[in-house]
Amino acid sequence: MKQKKPLFLFLTTLVICLNLHAKNYRIESPDGRISLEVNIDQRVSWSVKMDGKQILNSSPIALYLENETLGDNPRLLKSAVKEVNETTQAVVPYKFKNVVDHCNELLLKFKGDYGIRFRAYNNGAAYRIEVGKKDEIIVNDEVCEFNFTNGCSVLFPEEKSFFSGYERLYTDTLLAAIGEKQFCSLPALVSSADGVKIGITETGQSDYPGMFLKGTGKDALKSIFPPVPLKIENLTYKSERVVESAPYIAKTHGTKVLPWRCLMFAREDKQLIENNLPYILTEKNVLEDTSWIKPGKVAWEWWSASNVFGVDFKSGINTETYKYYIDFASEYGLEYIIMDGGWSDRVQLDIPVEGVDIKEIIRYGKEKGVGVIVWMTGMSLDNDMERFLDVYAEWGVAGLKVDFLNRADQLMVRYYEEIAAAAAKRKMLVDFHGAFKPNGLQRKYPNMVNFEGVYGSEMNKVSNKVTPVHNVTIPFTRMLAGPMDYTPGAMRNETTKGFCINWDIPMSQGTRCHQAAMFVVYESPLQMLCDNASLYRQEPEYTHFIAQIPVTWDETVALAGKAKECIAVARKNGDSWYIGGMTNWTAREIEVDLSFIGEGNWEIESVTDRVNADRYPSDHVLKTEKLKNKRLKISMAPGGGYAAILRKLD
Template sequence: MRLRSIRCAASLALAAATAGAQPRTYSARSPDGETVIALAVGPQVTYTVTHRGRTLVAPSPISLTLGDGRVLGHDARPSGARTRQVSDSVRPVVAVKNAIVGERYGEVHVDFRGGYALEARAYDDGVAYRWITSLPDSVTVQSEEATFRFEGNPTAVVGLDSTFMTHQEPAWGRVPIDSIAGRKMGLLPLLVDVGAAKVAITESDLESYAGMYLASGGPGTLHGVFPQAARAEHARNDRDVDVTDRFPYLARTAGRRTFPWRVLFVADEDRELLESELVYRLAPANRLTDVSWIRPGKVAWDWWNALNVTGVPFRAGVNTDTYKYYIDFAARYHLPYIILDEGWYKLGDLMSVTPGVDVPELVRYGESKGVGVILWVVWHTLDLQMTPALDQFRRWGVKGIKVDFMQRDDQAIVDFYWRTAREAAARHLTVDFHGAHKPAGLNRAYPNVLSFEGVKGLENDKWSTLVTPTHDVTLPFTRMLAGPMDYTPGAMINAQPRQFRAVFERPMSQGTRAHQLAMYVVYESPLQMLADSPTQYLREAESMEFLEAVPTTWDETRALDGRVGEHVLVARRSGSEWYVGAMTNDRARTLALDLSFLGDGPYTLDAWEDGPNADRDGTDYRKTSRSVTRGTRVELHLAPGGGYAARIRRTGQ
């Protein structure tokens, strides 16, 4: 449903530009008047971004080079331009941040002779531009010039990689822009600190094209780097498919199309980044007519906890009895799903179920208790068996798939994402992409795609020490800007970093219990995992009070406080209830929770907060209850690696 009020400015009549003429400038201004993206058209096309009268991005050249040698954006000759101011809103099928997403922006659209155009938008929280072609038949895009020039040599908060074969699960760090050189590439989103403001770079509407990375072009300059299209591949096993040869181009694609948006978030304060929905706004509109079957929710997950269940009369493992135990647990706490992760089928053949696992019986048993089944699959096997496998899942009554190990975002794999989303939707299957690139708008076009990994999440605690509290409070300002983030929280064995050990079969988390609980409010994922064992959760009645109640979609989001890599404080509303999540890095800190976002009248605040000994024992927490009003101010005392989670309800509800 769209609520629309659009004012279009009169089209601007343009005379043809002559060779050697001064560049002509076209601009779009944000509704609040503070941010401007300006396009300068001459021998080359450049764009500039200003905010509050200050240049954030200096003139930066952009172009597309086609396979026939044409360079769109060089010696460009405008044939017409138009501007408009848009005041619009969208009701997302799956409300990740807000039940209504505002779409207010200024836009400029410049047409060029030769069958192409450039479009730019300015929002209150950022800007974006994209190329548009109106060419017959198909085109080959040989390369794209996407440049981002900043004054001086600012630092960036970035995850680095050196190959296009990547799960996009970096550890984040602060580095000067000019150090992203050699074989290093910055993964998106990449956050630049330009002093008075923060600029985060990513993309949206990535379809039938290659994903973008960033590398240094010298001090203060970043430029886009893209994987070329795969010419030849070698499958090392069921999941690792290496590109052994590449074409000398990025994509062969339709001649009439829009290309991905190059997106720049702009924020005066770090916390403002947490409220932005730029990637969603710029994504293509919902393509499904029937969305009534799409159901977000929480999931009892088996793989992280290594199927460690105890006190049962059967041998725990990948078998029907164990999964019925997970279903019973999910039903008890009103979780809508369980996942059957790796092991339920014989690797390499989705039509061959492992002996001891009866998927139709598990689906039947789950349906009797209101719990759906989601099946994990390897992408390459699914790609080879997509029609028969998805048809089989539909006949069984499976509710969704978790697709893993893509590890690439060249054109062929991006096409695989879209094909999977479309074919899954045709069979009423939800999708969770793992081993995945960052979100870039697919989940708006196909809202059955509920979440994406592309993050160094909790699973890394099974073998790594890199998922630290500092890492945890960096993610909301970086990776989460792109869209839903399947970090898979919920560890019940919690340790301070100095006490932490990576144990594959019996994993724990760094930071406190309250730090883990807060993730369910801070981290956005409409398909949110409970990663630990049902046996562990059954011992933790008070923690389960919160985990049973906390939603996975939201009607309203308020970012109350936060600094990248230091701390975060967020409040979210679902119906008449509010939830609060706060997290800190390895430093203890006190935060002020201002409850002025509440309505009138008394409320009851139930809190799960760090206990007095949480700095020594990460599992130490306490649950408290108190009466509050919108005038109440609450001091939150967070231990090192600590957190705070709260549920706020009208008194008597």
């Protein structure tokens, strides 16, 4: 034992010396309730507390380049702390018109031409790695870990492959039950044992792969990234296969800011609905002229298989049917129609199929004040994008629906931005389908008005899993990242027992008012009316009601909500307020305080579940009356909903 004592003393002295070189840096949110601490020792790690309680345990940060690792044995050169407090206006305000960026920021710069920027907000925390190399860099991997406290649960959108349409259901499970071979796309929602909700996403992504998170068998998640494809085999016009991949995840400019790794905190579920961090953190608009960008509602023929009725022409993919949809859109004040899959050759995108006179359809749309958006696959567009878009511009196409993108590697992320820039050059909107979640590019290129990346209404054509439970889960999960093209508005509404899968005549689960509420609850600057124009015309009062709900919002106020159970939200556009409420299969009554609308006399126009909506879900009541007081009771049937418009009378 006497011989081992000098070695023990030496190791003890070494640990003490190493600890003397370790440094801790701490910033707080402006309200002081969230504290972010960075530890610099043999590696860089960060942790977060809320109200003095640990939320995120020490979690490492590193970037593995081809010839060095940024973050291992770091040598700090400089640290700087500052308060950020600025307000700008959103070009396309899908949550708030005024974008308030108020936080405290810590910037750490290290030897080796890199830094890490941390931010503490009142409702979240984030960091990003910033590289300042002169030459091109190859990124082999990035270490982003989230080590949470014990006993967490998670809503986990599990993926089976990096090749995905990102239309996932959310599995509710203990975080420690997620094994190392399981991984998910983003956003994910973690709940601590204390009930704090932690939304995880990324934003400010450009020329860099999307991040996925894998389990660890513990209360932790670790990042994984798709590698750069070296060889891709095209299988059909809409499917492909990566047959060779590089041993790295990105090859990019040496001067590079990586995406923000973003945590969104809420003490109550409903607070997540007002959290705007992914939009706040990302790069601001780069387009000089945005006056032509026009969000709006869309009449959509695909969901009902172009199956209009009560007409004297053969319905289908033809000029007459598209004109019918234009007439419908014009009658109800909808800004656009979409010509979805089938209008053109699947590969030669400038060749319409027989029976479709695209120039006449667009001319007729302009005459009626209705823009035309055209569908294509990303693979076919990539064959000759500049030429196709020039032809579309000459025709007068208003926007693109680009589908079956199905990857999130660096090349695909770059392609999104190329499409957005090329479309903006020709003053066209873009709606991405078969696509990953919003990644911040919707602020940089505000013509990028929508993303799918959600298990939405189109799945009713093939699945019975688009339930009211799912519908009141996604506002607290998928919608954290930004707008989602769920495509609401089903007119055939059913109970679980009555629902059946029908490709040509689809239906939804839950009540009609459940669908109506989605037009307020779901953020979507390009919002579909998904169902058959003939069905909408049969119920003009209801259709006028949903058609007048805006798609952009000056303010958002979360009234009530809990993931998987219910939601109630109020949104303001101009001088009017709009309210949407949705419940799962449990009937419920929610009383909300409307004092935020201000003084004066108000009129309320509402659509509510009728008394028998639990048995006949399409049953509803439309009424207009004077608002009696600022305590509003929202009653909803099982699978039900509520929608209302409040207009000031004086």
